[in-house]
């Protein structure tokens with residue numbers, strides 16, 4: 001995953017970084033990540049054929065892939081099967097359902113939809129990952145996108161009504177997404193480079209502002225005040241703590257990571273998302289009134305940074321939730337009931 005590239009983009013535009021990440025993950029998940037997963041020889045051959053179709057579109061035709069999985073239910077948090085279903089028919093699949101917060105809505109050539117194979121009892125084990133063409137009959141884009149931050153992602157709602165896709169639309173064979181989600185947990189950390197970039201941008205803006213080096217502003221220096229120096233020192237410490245954990249998490253990323261790496265991934269996601277917003281808050285407080293004018297980027301960084309902790313499946317809250325439980329319990333352990 002080009003984490004450092006996303007980080008650099010985010011220093012300039014969080015929305016572009018976030019949407020580039022969605023697109024990049026559409027090749028990361030079926031690519032190097034799926035290479036590590038168990039498949040039968042038949043599944044591997046089918047996957048290689050389908051992967052070629054998707055990768056050719058991206059590389060040769062410049063196709064952009066989005067990654068809508070949120071539905072407004074517990075599914076995006078990984079606690080229930082996706083309500084969007086795919087029914088097997090001759091030569092392909094028929095999709096029905098709804099996705100909310102679909103970044104790149106209306107701009108993507110293909111939507112990489114997580115859905116559940118239609119059977120009497122829906123199961124998370126039957127999650128499918130399907131590329132739906134943006135112009136497929138039965139696919140409509142509705143609603144508006146008028147959020148606090150990340151306004152450029154245009155994350156509108158997708159409705160699927162009997163949408164037919166061919167067999168080669170599957171981006172992972174049956175059952176393999178479920179395996180990925182449990183064996184390759186770092187696949188859910190890929191939103192954090194965007195917010196790491198925002199955190200760095202907030203710090204760098206503050207230094208330039210206090211040195212009187214912001215383009216278009218009078219060259220007034222504010223760096224000589226001890227309170228500013230203390231605030232910048234605090235920001236640097238927080239930034240370096242965040243970056244160290246983030247870089248360590250990137251090194252850890254692999255299939256079947258040991259428990260400490262898995263816990264560190266939650267800690268890293270939590271820290272990046274929460275500290276990005278905290279650094280933007282400190283930047284505005286330290287630079288002062290003129291810094292939050294819309295002609296300058298810091299107010300946008302501040303609004304964008306607020307969104308990081310809300311991203312499923314690893315919201316800041318859910319990271320704490322998982323850490324609290326997994327620090328104290330080994331898999332399968334339960335407490336005796338107290339009567």
Ligand SMILES: Cc1cc2nc3c(=O)[nH]c(=O)nc-3n(C[C@H](O)[C@H](O)[C@H](O)COP(=O)(O)OP(=O)(O)OC[C@H]3O[C@@H](n4cnc5c(N)ncnc54)[C@H](O)[C@@H]3O)c2cc1C
Nearest residue numbers: 067068069070072077101102103150307310311312315317
């Ligand atoms: C800028 C932006 C871009 C986005 N782009 C995309 C995209 O491209 N594709 C996509 O699929 N989604 C996208 N999302 C959606 C995002 O990942 C979340 O799905 C969405 O923010 C969840 O909103 P919700 O109110 O439905 O959450 P809810 O599911 O209602 O959760 C609300 C909060 O409750 C907590 N919670 C949820 N479930 C549980 C649980 N089981 N146990 C305990 N606590 C829980 C969580 O902390 C969560 O923050 C985007 C969101 C934003 C802000």
